[in-house]
Amino acid sequence: MPDIRVKICGLRTAADVAAVAQAGAAYMGLVFFAKSPRYVTLAQARDLALAAPPGLAKVALVVDAEDATLDAIIETMPLDMLQLHGHESPARVAELRARYGLPVMKAVGVADEGDLAAVFDYSLAADQLLIDAKPPKNATLPGGNGLTFDWRLVAQRRWLRPWMLAGGLTPDNVATAIRLTNARQVDVSSGVEAAPGVKDPARIAAFVRAATQDGPPILR
Numbered sequence: 001m002p003d004i005r006v007k008i009c010g011l012r013t014a015a016d017v018a019a020v021a022q023a024g025a026a027y028m029g030l031v032f033f034a035k036s037p038r039y040v041t042l043a044q045a046r047d048l049a050l051a052a053p054p055g056l057a058k059v060a061l062v063v064d065a066e067d068a069t070l071d072a073i074i075e076t077m078p079l080d081m082l083q084l085h086g087h088e089s090p091a092r093v094a095e096l097r098a099r100y101g102l103p104v105m106k107a108v109g110v111a112d113e114g115d116l117a118a119v120f121d122y123s124l125a126a127d128q129l130l131i132d133a134k135p136p137k138n139a140t141l142p143g144g145n146g147l148t149f150d151w152r153l154v155a156q157r158r159w160l161r162p163w164m165l166a167g168g169l170t171p172d173n174v175a176t177a178i179r180l181t182n183a184r185q186v187d188v189s190s191g192v193e194a195a196p197g198v199k200d201p202a203r204i205a206a207f208v209r210a211a212t213q214d215g216p217p218i219l220r
Contacts (some may be wrong), residue, residue, distance in 0.1 A: 004178060004212050007164060008204055009061060009189040010038030012197060016053045019201035023208040027057045028187070029083065032073060034067065038189065039195030042076045049077040059105070060082050067099070074100055081105055083130065090125040103127040105164070109134030110149050116157075123160035130187060148173075151180045158185030171206035178211060186211050 009029030010019045020028050031038040040048065051057045057080040059185045060073050064086030073079070082100065084093060097104045105128040108119050115134060123129055133149040138196035148168030157205040169177060174186055190196065192203040 003183045003184070005164075006208050006211050007059065007185065007187040008192060008199075008207075009059070009187055009198065010036070010193075010197065012040055012044070013050055013199075014048065014051050015201070016199045016212055017048055019199065019204045021053050021056050023201075023205045024212065025056070025204075025208055026185075027059050027187075028052060029059045029061050029187070031061045032069070033061065033085070034062045042072060045073070046077040049079065057081060058065050061085055064088060070096070070100070074102070081128075083107065084126075085130075090121050093122060095123070096128070104114040105114075105130055107132050107166070110153060110167075112150075113153060116153065119159060119163075126161060128185075129159060129161055129163040130166050130188075131163055142172075154183075156182050157177060169207075171203055171210045174207060174211045175213075 007027035007029055008025045010031050011017055011020060011028050017028060019206040030040055030048060032045070033039055052058055058078060059081045060079050061083040062070065062085065079102060080137070081103045082096060083105045088106065093104055094108050104126050106122045107130040108122055108124040109115065109132055111134040119129060119131065131154055162185065163183070164187050165177060165181055165183035166187035168191065169186055169188045170191035177183065178186065188207055192200055192207050194200040
């Protein structure tokens with residue numbers, strides 16, 4: 001299997017950071033969305049970011065955040081990337097890239113073929129794309145709901161920017177998802193938890209191992 005980069009999102013403790021680093025993930029995600037069970041304060045996030053070893057990219061996940069909120073995040077801790085997980089427009093994505101000089105990853109929810117046009121639109125503005133399952137209409141969280149989507153919608157597609165597959169991935173299905181979609185990056189949050197917001201080091205290790213090593217063949 002070609003080199004696969006893994007992002008573990010929603011870290012809340014120093015033990016989480018250590019487990020993610022030990023497993024060999026490429027990115028760690030910190031959630032600044034108060035409704036999420038994975039939410040961290042500025043002070044908590046700063047400590048986690050400072051605990052990250054060199055080479056582990058630190059990503060701040062925000063949802064329709066205002067400039068003042070983003071200013072505070074960026075001034076408080078070292079970051080490598082912003083992840084926009086709300087209804088930010090392509091123009092807003094471009095604006096934030098220019099304002100902060102950081103790479104920006106935009107999450108795009110996908111449920112059917114009609115959602116793919118937005119992927120192209122955002123690829124003109126963002127540095128990376130996160131292709132995620134579109135949340136249900138009554139969902140309180142824009143991501144981290146443990147839902148998959150029909151991976152055939154993105155199978156073998158090429159976008160203008162690097163992209164990351166998300167949505168309902170687990171240690172049990174990630175190898176199949178990679179083989180089916182040809183994704184080179186994958187993101188997980190709830191799929192490596194013992195309870196909402198509580199990361200399981202064993203599941204983190206199993207997920208990274210399954211993503212980066214040969215898994216079972218796809219059953220067609």
